[in-house]
Amino acid sequence: MASIHTYTVRGAWTGDKFSVGRITSEGLTAQFSIPNDLGGPGVGTNPEELLLSAAAGCYLITLSAILSNRRIPFARIDLESVGYVENDRGLRFDRIEHRPTIVLDRPYDEEQLITLAEHAEHACMVSSAVRGNVAVHVSPRVIVEAARV
Numbered sequence: 001m002a003s004i005h006t007y008t009v010r011g012a013w014t015g016d017k018f019s020v021g022r023i024t025s026e027g028l029t030a031q032f033s034i035p036n037d038l039g040g041p042g043v044g045t046n047p048e049e050l051l052l053s054a055a056a057g058c059y060l061i062t063l064s065a066i067l068s069n070r071r072i073p074f075a076r077i078d079l080e081s082v083g084y085v086e087n088d089r090g091l092r093f094d095r096i097e098h099r100p101t102i103v104l105d106r107p108y109d110e111e112q113l114i115t116l117a118e119h120a121e122h123a124c125m126v127s128s129a130v131r132g133n134v135a136v137h138v139s140p141r142v143i144v145e146a147a148r149v
Contacts, residue, residue: 020044038091048085051093055126055136056081059098063120067102072113075103075145095135102142110142 009028013021020033020043034040035048045053060079067074078101086094098121102113117140121127127136 048083048093051130052081052083052096055083055096055124055130056098058124058126059100059120059138062124063100063102063117066116066120066123067113070116072108072116073105075105077102093130093134095137096130098136098138100138100140102140104142104144105146107144108142113142114140 007025009023009025011021011023013019017034018041020031020041022029022031024030030050031044032046032050033043035046036042040046056079059081060077063077064074067077080099082097082099084094084096086092100117102117118138121136121138130136
């Protein structure tokens with residue numbers, strides 16, 4: 001029998017489309033509004049950043065779990081994720097590009113790490129949720145830094 005996990009977000013909005021709303025969950029409290037570049041006040045975060053943050057956070061957790069499960073030592077993973085919203089007869093979230101940098105203390109099979117970084121996108125729950133509507137691409141890098149003492 002499958003287990004079910006639930007997550008709840010509560011929100012409030014008063015005023016017109018130029019107002020500011022508030023969302024809260026167990027681990028998040030944030031103001032949000034329409035972003036400046038879409039003609040809004042740009043206060044707090046916005047739904048586009050929240051979707052991108054969910055995708056980026058899920059990707060980072062998934063990649064770190066994959067590397068950890070394979071006992072691949074890494075110092076850290078740095079990530080830049082970019083979301084592209086197109087206005088083609090209405091706004092739509094077109095694609096997400098994850099640009100992870102896997103930082104190692106010592107050399108490791110770079111080809112394997114790149115393959116695992118690409119696999120993490122397919123294993124991520126948020127990527128699975130948007131698949132078919134939003135394209136997600138991964139452009140990984142691997143670097144070796146001298147261990148800090």
